[in-house]
Amino acid sequence: MERTLIIVKPDAVQRGLTGEIIKRFEQRGLKIIGIKLLQVDRELAETHYDVHRERPFFAGLVEYIISAPVVVMALEGSDAIAAARTTIGATSPSLAAAGTIRGDYALEIGRNLVHGSDSVENGEIEIANFFAESELCGGWARAVDSWVFE
Ligand code: DAT
Numbered sequence: 366m367e368r369t370l371i372i373v374k375p376d377a378v379q380r381g382l383t384g385e386i387i388k389r390f391e392q393r394g395l396k397i398i399g400i401k402l403l404q405v406d407r408e409l410a411e412t413h414y415d416v417h418r419e420r421p422f423f424a425g426l427v428e429y430i431i432s433a434p435v436v437v438m439a440l441e442g443s444d445a446i447a448a449a450r451t452t453i454g455a456t457s458p459s460l461a462a463a464g465t466i467r468g469d470y471a472l473e474i475g476r477n478l479v480h481g482s483d484s485v486e487n488g489e490i491e492i493a494n495f496f497a498e499s500e501l502c503g504g505w506a507r508a509v510d511s512w513v514f515e
Pocket residue numbers: 417422426455456474475477479480481483
């Protein structure tokens with residue numbers, strides 16, 4: 366099983382899309398093992414987006430992500446990284462397919478609603494950055510698990 370960190374970004378929370386976004390991941394079959402609302406501080410934002418530190422959009426990206434509360438989730442499932450990213454859609458919403466979160470609800474790259482980890486390794490690192498181990502319910506069983514996971 367893989368784990369991915371999902372961030373329902375400030376624009377999504379402000380626009381009342383939190384439930385819609387959570388619903389899409391739940392309906393996909395991914396299992397929520399951690400979830401909370403928080404306002405990200407600058408240090409955590411800069412750590413999370415450290416790989417983009419030298420990019421021209423870095424400062425604006427950090428300001429955006431700390432500007433208002435977000436909902437963060439740790440999701441678990443087979444191929445969770447790829448499954449979540451296909452549900453999210455392309456980074457630039459103008460290129461995101463209809464039926465994806467970004468393709469259905471976003472227009473601009475700087476207001477693209479949701480984050481999903483890009484590799485198994487980064488999923489584990491990002492979840493550890495946002496959640497204490499005690500905040501995660503790792504490996505809990507759903508009655509439907511055998512109908513989602515073979
Ligand atoms: P993703 O969020 O799809 O994993 P990423 O990791 O390449 O995309 O970039 C992180 C975020 O940074 C992305 O969601 C939006 C912002 N971003 C990326 N490229 C950008 C660009 N060229 N101009 C402005 N913002 C950008």
